[in-house]
Amino acid sequence: MNNIYNSLKVKDIFKSLKARFFIIVAVTGLISCLCMHLIILDSYEDRAVSVRTTEVQTQLRILANHLIFYNYLQSPSSDVINAELDMLANLYDGRVMVINDDLKVVKDTYNISQGKTIISEEVVNCLKTGSKGTVSKYDQSNGYIELLTPIIETEVIEEQDVSEYGNPNEVVRGVLLTSVSTDTIETTMEILSNRAATIEVLIALVIILFAAMVSYALLKPFDRITAAINDIKEGYTDQPIVGPNYLETDAIIRAFNALLRRMKVLDDSRQEFVSNVSHELKTPITSMKILADSLLTQEDVPNEVYKEFMTDISHEVDREDKIINDLLALVKMDKTSAGLSITSVDVVALTESVLKRMRPIAKKHNIDLTLESKRAITAEIDEVKISLVIMNLVENAIKYNKDNGSVKVELDADHQYFYMKVIDTGMGIPEDALDHIYERFYRVDKSRSREIGGTGLGLAIARNAVLMHRGSIDVKSTLGEGTTFSVKLPLFCVGVKQ
Ligand SMILES: Nc1ncnc2c1ncn2[C@@H]1O[C@H](COP(=O)(O)OP(=O)(O)O)[C@@H](O)[C@H]1O
Ligand SMILES: [Mg+2]
Known part of the structure; x- marks a missing residue:
């Protein structure tokens, strides 16, 4: 603190609130x-x-x-x-x-x-x-x-x-x-003037002293805030700032404490994310280790067992690969639109191509996959990111469906937005889980999701991509009956045009 004041230049003194306050009080007193x-x-x-x-x-x-x-x-x-x-x-x-x-x-x-x-x-x-x-x-x-x-x-x-x-x-x-x-x-008059001058000098001294005291006392809360912020900055404490203060400093303190809380939340969520990532990445490796070890400890392993274990190891490698790919996709996205590369895209054709890739999986479970578009839609969007959105939603609709169920994708647009609905006849999402499905690594049924190759990152990726386009994503679900995801995206997105 003292170092800061010592290094102040004369020019900077007049920028100081304390100095200005002192000068105002002193000058007012002396002039009167x-x-x-x-x-x-x-x-x-x-x-x-x-x-x-x-x-x-x-x-x-x-x-x-x-x-x-x-x-x-x-x-x-x-x-x-x-x-x-x-x-x-x-x-x-x-x-x-x-x-x-x-x-x-x-x-x-x-x-x-x-x-x-x-x-x-x-x-x-x-x-x-x-x-x-x-x-x-x-x-x-x-x-x-x-x-x-x-x-x-x-x-x-x-x-x-x-x-x-x-x-x-x-x-x-x-x-x-x-x-x-x-x-x-x-x-x-001369005598009076001289006497007045003497008294004035005394009064001036009193006024200057008073001005110094008042400016010091009145602006002390600001020093206290700076000191408290410095303490937090230097990591001595992460306690919120408190103190009997003025309305004005109270507003600063409240804003700062809110910022502090937000930083803490971010920090906590980052830590949680890191620990989740480590855990998720570790699981396939542990499985591979067990599989490999059991192969190594056994002697004369029959060829079929060897093959079976190696197939399992290969699956785990795929899983690891998928998690890493999803993580990379997620990390690349922030919620600002700066990272978008916008092109003019035929949304119906894009959806059609995504569905085409999904058809084999749907066929496996005998799920009917249909696309219904009310009109031709061309939008200025980031093609890669929006195809990730469609893919994740449709993939979920197929994965969390029943055998012989159906998935319907509906497209529509007005002059400002285009709308996409992914409607399935699957198992539905419990109500208390609805608030969490966009969280990273969140899965309603962890073991089932893993069984069918989920990472818990799909919806987080989809939501981030939608938010980057300044759109919105919404879900409605009835347990046992089905789920509908609705996405609303602007036709013209502000971003880096190519
Ligand atoms: N269409 C759906 N029907 C039922 N549950 C769903 C659906 N979409 C998502 N979920 C639930 O939300 C969770 C998170 O989805 P997502 O982020 O895509 O992760 P995952 O990798 O598990 O698919 C899923 O694990 C699943 O429990
Ligand atoms: Mg998914």
Whole structure:
């Protein structure tokens, strides 16, 4: 396991689910942390600027009233007001200019613009609009707030007018143009930002640790599965994988265990096959050995006995040969259609030729062998393999028949498939054996089958050949009455065309 990880290249790290998970969690955490930082600082700034603006605005309004009270615009020499102006300017680290309604600067706390005329749209506007002209502007890049405050004198009008308008008349006498530094706000923000950065580093460490832990914990089941699969691969165990896991890994485990079961079944059946093969091949050899030995141990064996024994040995050799031939035929077939060599075949003629070969055996038992075809059938099939199917079915129908019985082969076709039925009037197959007859080496009656030269491989060969053609084979049987095998095969088979 460790070796696998050690040999990972940097490029491969990003392919790792764990690394991706870690990166996603970490980046999400860090980005939200950073956003929070920016949003909080930004709203602090807005809030601080607005508080500062209201505060200064209030002071300025009070100051404006004092200006009127001391008639400062006409005689700007009042010490009280000058002191008040300086104090305000000092307090907020800013500059206050008093401008009269002729746009002339009456007082500048910086003592620069005194006596000058200020022609600024905002000032003119403020003079015109009166109390509505209170304006503030925040210049973030230069770090100050600019405020315009009208200096308003209220004149009490005649009594009837008061009742008519309900308001004292306002006259704008001048404007206070003030700029206030926001340095303190910026300093506070810097301090806040630094502190936030420290906290952020801590949070980032926590997030990274958390992301690492989460990605490790969440993806641990996958490591466990890999380890379990490796154990099985290396042969330590063939136990199914278990473990408290997620739905997703559970699906993987279930699929893998199913695969494992299937492999085990295949392995078992292969082992059984090998042991069956050995047994089947051994039987004739044992017989031959006994026959040969008994000939060798006897002295002066009469010629007839010698001949009889040699005939038996010859039969056993034939048997061995048949088993080997059947095995070879079976081994050559797998269930895919890749191994087929397809040609256009006249199915009726093919069946006829197979039956012709079978006739002598049928005659021996006085069995009536007939072929009935409803139409001419030409199909694209593997001729050798399909003739094996017909031969095995007809051979069985004759072998497991009664004397004077009959075997009928029926052929028919539609536009897609052709159908073959092999109907016999034989002994039939017991119901519980029906599921097993296609198994290799399975015989209902072992001794009888052997007696008549069966290997138990005929139906396995026939079924494999049919499946290779993507067809189907079916059997119906009544004990003591007879058996019918039905084969359905496609007229056009997908395979290697010749
Ligand atoms: N037409 C049939 N009638 C009765 N039994 C049959 C028939 N065909 C097959 N069987 C049974 O199925 C078994 C398997 O058949 P098969 O695979 O051809 O092997 P075998 O070499 O014994 O013929 C036979 O041993 C026999 O018991
Ligand atoms: Mg057979």
